Amino acid sequence: MSAQGLLKQELQALDIPALGACRALGVESENAPQRGQFLPDSPPHSGAMGQEDGKKWAAAAHSQPTIPKSDRLLEPVLTLISAQLLRRGWMLATAESCTGGLIAAACTELAGSSQWFERGFVSYSNAAKTELLGVDAALIARHGAVSEPVVRAMASGALAHAHAQLSLAVTGVAGPSGGSVDKPVGTVWFGWCLPATQPDCAPDHAPLLHSEVRHFAEDGLTTRAQIRAATVQHALTRLAERLAASA
Numbered sequence: 001m002s003a004q005g006l007l008k009q010e011l012q013a014l015d016i017p018a019l020g021a022c023r024a025l026g027v028e029s030e031n032a033p034q035r036g037q038f039l040p041d042s043p044p045h046s047g048a049m050g051q052e053d054g055k056k057w058a059a060a061a062h063s064q065p066t067i068p069k070s071d072r073l074l075e076p077v078l079t080l081i082s083a084q085l086l087r088r089g090w091m092l093a094t095a096e097s098c099t100g101g102l103i104a105a106a107c108t109e110l111a112g113s114s115q116w117f118e119r120g121f122v123s124y125s126n127a128a129k130t131e132l133l134g135v136d137a138a139l140i141a142r143h144g145a146v147s148e149p150v151v152r153a154m155a156s157g158a159l160a161h162a163h164a165q166l167s168l169a170v171t172g173v174a175g176p177s178g179g180s181v182d183k184p185v186g187t188v189w190f191g192w193c194l195p196a197t198q199p200d201c202a203p204d205h206a207p208l209l210h211s212e213v214r215h216f217a218e219d220g221l222t223t224r225a226q227i228r229a230a231t232v233q234h235a236l237t238r239l240a241e242r243l244a245a246s247a
Helices: 003-014 051-063 069-088 102-109 126-133 137-143 148-160 224-245
Strands: 092-096 117-122 166-172 187-194 208-215
Touching: 069 102, 069 224, 092 102, 092 148, 102 117, 102 224, 117 126, 126 137, 126 148, 137 148, 148 166, 148 187, 148 208, 166 224, 187 224, 208 224
Parallel strands: 092 117, 092 166
Antiparallel strands: 166 187, 187 208
């Protein structure tokens, strides 16, 4: 089964109410609202309900905490990551450049995240990548901050400078400026460093390092906010898939 298939299976097993996010991942949930169903923080169009319905909606909206849409979309993925890490006793560290701490913020939005989230590094400048994560300045000069060698060094550095068993790192061009012909706006490199879990691996076996690039502008995402939000979503979704695949 593919990593995405395993992720869907895990989400269904946990029966997470995804508020539409499960559908985005191809997963259906009995608890997810149906199309057209009013959510407490999404009032229907004017004239679509009577006075009593309006009062009920207002009461529901007042009684429930406001959760940003982006956090609601990430909730099923974060719940799966949380369950996987708690089961294995692992801690996560993040190293972020273009997202400026948004991944760490999304993780710690989930209650109880202190049991599996260890720390987050915001290494926005090249100097920060070197000072906080130990990324070789010569490596940055040779390949550029937005590159595969640098994101892999960021992921390894986060693990080396934290009390964690796995890490994820992102570096990219969120725009609106800073792009080039080789690295246009929307180019983001991702890195994940996970423990080796194969049966024939020794306990002290070197962690497995994975990396990939996305060009979000090709998906029609062109604004800074869109690119940063998509980066957070992709980084965490792929982490969840890798954890499900290595279970």
